[in-house]
Amino acid sequence: MLQVRNASVFFSARDGRVVHALDRASLDIDANSIVVALGASGCGKSTLLNAIAGFLPLSEGSITLDGQPVANPGADRGVVFQKDTLLPWSSVADNVALGLRFAGVPARERRERAEELLGLVGLEGFADAFPHELSGGMRQRVGIARALATDPKILLMDEPFGALDSLTREQMQELLIDVWARTGKRIFFITHSIEEALFLGTTVVVMSPRPGRIVARFDLDFVRRFAAERDVRAILSAPEFADLYDEIRSLVHRPHAEADSRRAVLQ
Amino acid sequence: MTDLARAGSRASDPADRPKIVRLHPFGLDGARTGPISFATALLLLAAWFLATHYRLVPPLFLPTPQEVATQFLAVVEDGYAGATLWEHVSASLFRIFSAAVIAASLGIPLGLAMGLNRWAKGVFDTPIEFYWPLPPLAYLPLMIIWLGIGEVSKIVLLTLAMFAPVCLSAQAGVRALPIERVNAALSLGASRWQLFRTIVLPSALPEILTGLRIGIGVGWSTLVAAELIAATRGIGFMIMSASHFLATDVVFVGIGIIAAFAFAFSYGMRLLEAWLVPWKGKS
Numbered sequence: 001m002l003q004v005r006n007a008s009v010f011f012s013a014r015d016g017r018v019v020h021a022l023d024r025a026s027l028d029i030d031a032n033s034i035v036v037a038l039g040a041s042g043c044g045k046s047t048l049l050n051a052i053a054g055f056l057p058l059s060e061g062s063i064t065l066d067g068q069p070v071a072n073p074g075a076d077r078g079v080v081f082q083k084d085t086l087l088p089w090s091s092v093a094d095n096v097a098l099g100l101r102f103a104g105v106p107a108r109e110r111r112e113r114a115e116e117l118l119g120l121v122g123l124e125g126f127a128d129a130f131p132h133e134l135s136g137g138m139r140q141r142v143g144i145a146r147a148l149a150t151d152p153k154i155l156l157m158d159e160p161f162g163a164l165d166s167l168t169r170e171q172m173q174e175l176l177i178d179v180w181a182r183t184g185k186r187i188f189f190i191t192h193s194i195e196e197a198l199f200l201g202t203t204v205v206v207m208s209p210r211p212g213r214i215v216a217r218f219d220l221d222f223v224r225r226f227a228a229e230r231d232v233r234a235i236l237s238a239p240e241f242a243d244l245y246d247e248i249r250s251l252v253h254r255p256h257a258e259a260d261s262r263r264a265v266l267q
Numbered sequence: 268m269t270d271l272a273r274a275g276s277r278a279s280d281p282a283d284r285p286k287i288v289r290l291h292p293f294g295l296d297g298a299r300t301g302p303i304s305f306a307t308a309l310l311l312l313a314a315w316f317l318a319t320h321y322r323l324v325p326p327l328f329l330p331t332p333q334e335v336a337t338q339f340l341a342v343v344e345d346g347y348a349g350a351t352l353w354e355h356v357s358a359s360l361f362r363i364f365s366a367a368v369i370a371a372s373l374g375i376p377l378g379l380a381m382g383l384n385r386w387a388k389g390v391f392d393t394p395i396e397f398y399w400p401l402p403p404l405a406y407l408p409l410m411i412i413w414l415g416i417g418e419v420s421k422i423v424l425l426t427l428a429m430f431a432p433v434c435l436s437a438q439a440g441v442r443a444l445p446i447e448r449v450n451a452a453l454s455l456g457a458s459r460w461q462l463f464r465t466i467v468l469p470s471a472l473p474e475i476l477t478g479l480r481i482g483i484g485v486g487w488s489t490l491v492a493a494e495l496i497a498a499t500r501g502i503g504f505m506i507m508s509a510s511h512f513l514a515t516d517v518v519f520v521g522i523g524i525i526a527a528f529a530f531a532f533s534y535g536m537r538l539l540e541a542w543l544v545p546w547k548g549k550s
Contacts, residue, residue, distance in 0.1 A: 055450050075456030085451040088546035089469050099455035101465070132546065150455060 002029040002052065002154055002186070007061035009047050009212075020211035021047045024061065027205065027214070029154060034180060034187040034223060036201035038194060040252060044212020045190045049158050052188060053079050065153060075099055078147030082159040084139040086131040092118065092142055093127035099150035117145040120179060137168035144179065157189045161196070173199060174232070181227040194248050198222060198241060206251050216251055218244065330516040338516040339523070347517060348508045350500050356524065358500035362418070362493075363486050366425030370482060374430045375475055378437025379467070388438075399431035403489045407496060416497035421490075428489040429482035436478025440471025473544045480536040487529045 009022040022044040029035045037045040050056040052063055054073040063070040065077070073079075078099075086095045094101075096117055097110035105113070115127055121141040131139055140160055147155055157176075161169045173196060180187060191197050197204045200223055206216040222235050235241060292298070312332065318324055319331040330338075342352050350358075380387040398406075403424055414420035444467060452466045494503025502521050509517035540547065 053450070053454055055453075073450065073453035075454070077454060079451065079454040081447050081451060083445075083447055085445070085447045087448070087466070087469070089544070098452070098465070102452075102456045102458070102461050130546070146455070156454075 023211035023213040033202040036197040038197040039207035042209040043207040075150040078152035080157040080160045335519045370429035374433030378434040382438040382441025421493045432481040433478045440474030
C-alpha cells in the first residue's frame with residue numbers, strides 16, 4: 001500500500017514569495033485500485049505526483065510504499081509523463097527495456113520482455129521502429145510499456161493523455177483499463193478532465209488550488225464495470241455518471257474567497 | 268442520406284492533373300540551393316578567366332587560371348621551398364589532427380563536467396571566458412617565447428584555439444538536457460553513472476559534434492596564421508614564402524589546397540553527424 005500522510009509542500013516563487021503548493025494531503029492507494037487526482041491547474045496534483053515519484057522532497061508529512069519511506073526516484077514506482085520522454089536515439093524495444101538495462105538484465109531477455117510488453121499495449125511489430133516514426137498516442141503506449149517493464153509496485157501517470165486528440169485519448173483510456181485489468185497494477189493518475197477521472201478512477205480525489213488540497217473523495221465502480229462489460233455507452237449514459245459529473249463540476253468550479261479576490265484585482 | 272463524397276467528386280476529366288498548391292513559404296523552407304551555388308562557382312571562374320584574358324588586372328596581382336593549374340602540377344612534381352607538396356600538406360594535417368585530438372579529449376570531458384558540477388564550472392569558467400575571445404595571433408608571440416618555434420608551440424596554439432568551442436558546446440549540450448528525461452531515467456532505476464552514460468552523453472552529442480566542426484574550422488584559420496610566422500614546412504609557410512617572391516600563382520595554389528581540405532573536413536563532419544546523431548532535429 002502507498003500511503004501519503006499530511007503531505008505539505010512550500011515552494012519559493014521567483015519573486016521570493018512562498019507558494020503553498022500542497023497542504024496536508026493524505027491519500028491511500030491500495031492494491032488493484034486506480035486513484036485519480038482531479039483539479040484545475042495549480043491545485044497541487046502534479047506536486048503530489050512528483051513527491052510520490054521521489055522527484056521532490058516534502059516540506060512536511062510522509063510518503064511510504066509498503067512501509068518503506070519514499071525519498072528518491074526508484075524503479076519500484078514507474079512514471080508516465082505528459083510529454084513523452086523516450087530516447088530519440090533508441091529503438092522502441094530499447095526504450096521499453098531501458099529500466100531492465102539499468103537493472104543489468106541480459107540483452108536477450110530484455111528483448112523478449114520488451115516484445116511481450118509491446119504486445120500488451122498493442123504495438124506488436126514496432127519493436128525496431130524509432131520514436132520519431134510513431135504518432136503521439138503510440139509514443140505514450142511505449143511510455144506505458146517502459147514504465148511497466150521494471151514491474152513497479154505502482155504506476156504514476158501525470159496527465160499522460162493530456163496532449164492527445166480526443167479520439168486517441170478514448171482509445172488510450174480503454175487500453176489503460178485493459179492493462180490495469182490484466183496486470184493488476186495500482187495506478188495514481190492525474191487529469192483535469194472530469195469525464196476521464198470518472199471513467200478511470202476506482203477512487204477520485206478532487207483537489208482545489210491556493211493552497212493545493214484535497215477537498216473531496218469519491219469511491220467509484222465505473223472502471224470495474226467497464227472492465228467487466230466493455231460497454232462505454234452504458235457507462236457514459238448512466239444517470240449516476242451524469243450526477244457525479246455535475247457534483248464534481250460544481251466542486252471544481254466552486255468560487256473560493258482567494259480566487260475571487262484575485263479576479264477582482266485582475267479586472 | 269446523400270453520399271456527399273461521391274456527389275461532390277470532380278466533374279472534369281480525370282486525366283487532367285489537378286493544380287497542386289501548398290502554403291506560401293517563408294525564408295528558405297528547404298528549397299534547393301545546390302544548382303545556384305554551382306552556377307555561381309562557374310560564373311566566378313569565368314569572371315576570373317575573362318579578367319585575366321583581357322588583362323583587366325596585371326598578371327602579377329591575378330594570375331590566369333591556366334598559370335595556377337600549371338603551377339599546381341609543378342608543385343606536385345617538384346615541391347616548393349625545399350619540400351614536396353606532400354611534406355607541406357602532411358605537416359599541416361599533422362598539426363591540425365594532433366591539436367583536434369588533444370582539444371577534444373580535454374574539452375569534451377571538461378565541458379561535460381562544467382555542465383554538471385558546480386566546482387568544475389566555478390573553477391574553469393573564469394580562465395576559459397578570459398582567454399577564448401582573444402585572437403590566437405595575439406598570444407602567438409608568447410607561445411613562441413615560451414615554447415620555441417618547433418611543433419609544440421604551433422600545436423599548443425591550435426589546441427587553445429579549438430578547445431574553447433568544443434568545451435563550450437559540450438557545456439551547452441548538458442544544459443539543453445530536459446529535466447523530464449533525467450527524471451524518467453531516475454524513475455527507471457538509473458545509477459549516477461548509468462544516467463551519465465545513457466542519457467547525458469548521447470543528449471549532448473549533437474552539440475558536441477557542432478562544437479568539433481566549429482573547432483576544426485577555427486583550427487584551419489589559426490593554422491595558417493601560425494605557419495606564416497614560424498615554420499619551414501606547411502601550407503601556410505608555402506604561401507608565405509611564395510609571397511616573398513611575388514609568386515601569386517603559388518599563393519593561389521596554396522589557398523586552393525587549404526580550401527579543399529577545409530571543405531572536405533567540414534563535409535566529413537556532416538557525414539559523421541548524420542551517422543552518429545541521425546535523430547537530430549527529429550524528436
